[in-house]
Amino acid sequence: MDTGTHVVMGIGLGGMATLDPAIGSNPSLAHAVMLATLIGSQAPDVDTILKLKNNAVYIRNHRGFTHSIPAVAAWSLLIPGILYLFFPEASFFHLWLWSFIAVVLHVFVDIFNAYGTQAVRPFSKKWVALGIINTFDPFIFLSHIVAILIWYAGGHPGFTFLGLYIILAGYYGLRIFMQHQIKQKLHEKYGDIEEIIISPTMKFKQWRIAVKTKSSFHVGRCMDGKLVMLDTFNRVPVPDSAIMKAAKKDDNLSAFLSFSPVYKWEVDTYKDHYEVKFIDLRYRSKGHYPFVAIVRMDKELEILSSYTGWIFSEEKLQKKLKLGSV
Known part of the structure; x- marks a missing residue:
């Protein structure tokens, strides 16, 4: 999910935690638990900082190890461990429990996006992406905002957010049913x-x-x-040619291929260079496929420049390739 949705979910968990009598009757513990759920709801996305390096590193690693089983265990100990230094009177068990719930919920809801996570790592590096919920779902976000406003107006936070999550469980079930119907129609259309x-x-x-x-x-x-x-598009196998072998050594193209399950490819020959392009077919927008990987090589198959990411104009593409020159 997007950062904003993870934030409101962290608030929601902190509010629901007040159903526990030990938390509901102790304002200091409730405050510490709220910080635990807020931090826990964001912690797995610390790898977003990789985008500052380059798109290839970000695509290959975002929602990877930081969303894995070992990382969930690590976040669940690190967050309460740090908070306990500032709230020594708080119950470490409650800080651990709600940090754990917040981190698990973050990874769990990300699985339902089309991007997915490597949630079952280290047992498998397979990306788990169910494609049920958009990265930003207006209903999920706005329903949290409404629940927060009810809390602000004097409603009981625990019962308010418990009710919300019961509703959202039904919403997820409805989305799963809708996707199942689409798959049935596709199987009827294509044999x-x-x-x-x-x-x-x-x-x-x-x-x-x-x-x-x-x-x-x-x-x-x-x-x-x-x-x-x-x-x-006709499904044409990627050739085992010298040009393609050289292109696949590029980090940007390698990252693209590790991420994209369905794509078409092109090889263009120019007077002084080759251009290899891979186009992800999942993100068609206004007749255009904006998520690409492009590698330019000279006639000796040395990489001149490359790029992977979102491109919506030829001008932007040329600028990115120029910046990617080696």
Whole structure:
């Protein structure tokens, strides 16, 4: 989820913690637990700082190890350990428990996005991405804001947020059912499906769709329960050529391939260089596929420049490639 949603979820957990008599009757402990849930709801996203280095490092590592099982255990001990230094009178057990719940909830809700996490690491480095909830879901965020306002107006925080999370459990169930219906319709339409990738949008009844069959990629949307298929591409294997082998050594392209499950590729030959482009088919927007990886090489197959990330104009692409020159 986005940072704002994780923040309001941290507040919600802190409010719900007051249902515990030990916390509800102790303002100092309640304050410490609120800090624990707020910090715990943000801690796994500390790897966002990797974006300052470059997109390749960020794409390969964001929501990776920091969302893994060892990291969840580490955050759950580190956060209460630090807070206990400032609140020595607080119950370490309660600080640990609610830090643990906050971190687990953060990782859990991220699994439902299309981006996903490596939540089962170290047992597997597979990305778990269910594609049920958009990174920013207006209903989830705004319902938390309403609950916070009810608390501010004098409502009981514990029962307010307990009620909210019961409602949200039903909301998640509804989204799962909606996605299941879309998959059923796709299986009826295409008989040789190997993989279906469904990405939710901020609009409740609109979903992005990418379908991988034995011979083709199909890209479309589901709008108000109706499939609208927009593009079809022949599924052409990536060649085992010298140009492609050289391009795959580039960090930007390597990061793209570790992240994208469905893409098309192009190789263009110019007078003095080659250009290899990979295009992610999951994010079609206004007839354009903005998430790409591009590698430029000279005739000796030495990498001149490369880039991976979001590109919405040729001018921006040329600027990024120039900055990426080696």
